[in-house]
Amino acid sequence: MKLFLFFLAAIFFFSPTAQAEGFPGQGDAADWSDALPHYNLGNRYLEHGRYDDAARKYGEAIDIYAYDPDFYSNLGMAYCKLNDGAKAESAFKKALQLNNKDWMLWNNLGAAYLKQNKLKDTLLSFEQALKLKPPAADQTKIRKDIADLKKILTAQGLIETPAKAKVQTKKVATATAAKKVTLAKPALPNLNKQVDLKDSGWDYVK
Numbered sequence: 001m002k003l004f005l006f007f008l009a010a011i012f013f014f015s016p017t018a019q020a021e022g023f024p025g026q027g028d029a030a031d032w033s034d035a036l037p038h039y040n041l042g043n044r045y046l047e048h049g050r051y052d053d054a055a056r057k058y059g060e061a062i063d064i065y066a067y068d069p070d071f072y073s074n075l076g077m078a079y080c081k082l083n084d085g086a087k088a089e090s091a092f093k094k095a096l097q098l099n100n101k102d103w104m105l106w107n108n109l110g111a112a113y114l115k116q117n118k119l120k121d122t123l124l125s126f127e128q129a130l131k132l133k134p135p136a137a138d139q140t141k142i143r144k145d146i147a148d149l150k151k152i153l154t155a156q157g158l159i160e161t162p163a164k165a166k167v168q169t170k171k172v173a174t175a176t177a178a179k180k181v182t183l184a185k186p187a188l189p190n191l192n193k194q195v196d197l198k199d200s201g202w203d204y205v206k
Contacts (some may be wrong), residue, residue: 014091015129021035024067024068024098026098026131027065027066027067030069031064031065032068033063034064034065035060035064035065035068035071036061037062038058038060038061038064039057039058039068039070039074039187040070041057042054042055042056042057042061042074042075042078043074044059046074046077046078049081051078051079051081051082052082054074054078054081055075055078055079055082057131058071058074058075058078059075060074061106061120064090065099067098068098069095069096069098069099069102069105070095071090071095072091072092072094072095072098073091073104073105073108074097074111075091076088076089076090076091076092076095076109077108079112080108080111080112080115081131083115084115085113085114085116087113088108088112088115089109089112089116092105092108092109092112093109097107098107101132102132103129103133103134103138104129104134105130105142106125106126106128106129107125107129107134107138107142108127109125110122110123110126110129110145113125116185119152119156119158120153120158120159121155122149123146123149123150123153126142126145126146126149127146129142130142130143130146140198145150156187157202170198172201
């Protein structure tokens with residue numbers, strides 16, 4: 001339990017407030033322009049710690065224009081600040097439906113999972129974020145978080161250590177090979193004759 005509490009303290013939300021960078025190319029550009037004032041006001045509320053107001057304004061922006069991943073991303077951040085992991089998860093997933101190549105979105109989805117103690121989902125999200133090549137400094141932080149998560153999940157018996165998995169894979173492969181040898185073994189010419197299996201090569205597989 002102490003390890004898990006330390007891990008929670010080590011994880012932090014390192015995504016800045018997303019800024020709308022231009023019309024996303026879907027839907028009506030006029031609707032997007034109409035939604036921007038609500039989105040921008042939401043950003044101001046978020047920066048000043050008014051998270052309920054921020055979530056409300058992001059929701060209004062989305063009601064007008066539903067195709068900008070930044071709208072959903074910042075909504076997710078507001079919910080994270082409100083400690084509502086489930087709503088944050090939903091918002092980040094909607095953002096990823098519009099843009100699944102943004103490492104920050106995967107990282108933030110992982111943070112939302114973490115708030116709900118969904119550690120395996122957190123691990124998968126952080127690993128996906130790492131695959132998308134974030135800046136070097138952020139890669140270092142994500143790698144540390146992944147390592148800490150694996151220690152916790154291994155201690156809880158939810159994932160296997162690489163060494164153990166390798167040993168089990170080797171056992172399966174050896175057993176399969178032994179089975180093939182058995183199937184290929186020719187019938188003995190005389191079943192009444194005592195057969196010495198010493199030095200037969202059929203080793204016992206531990």
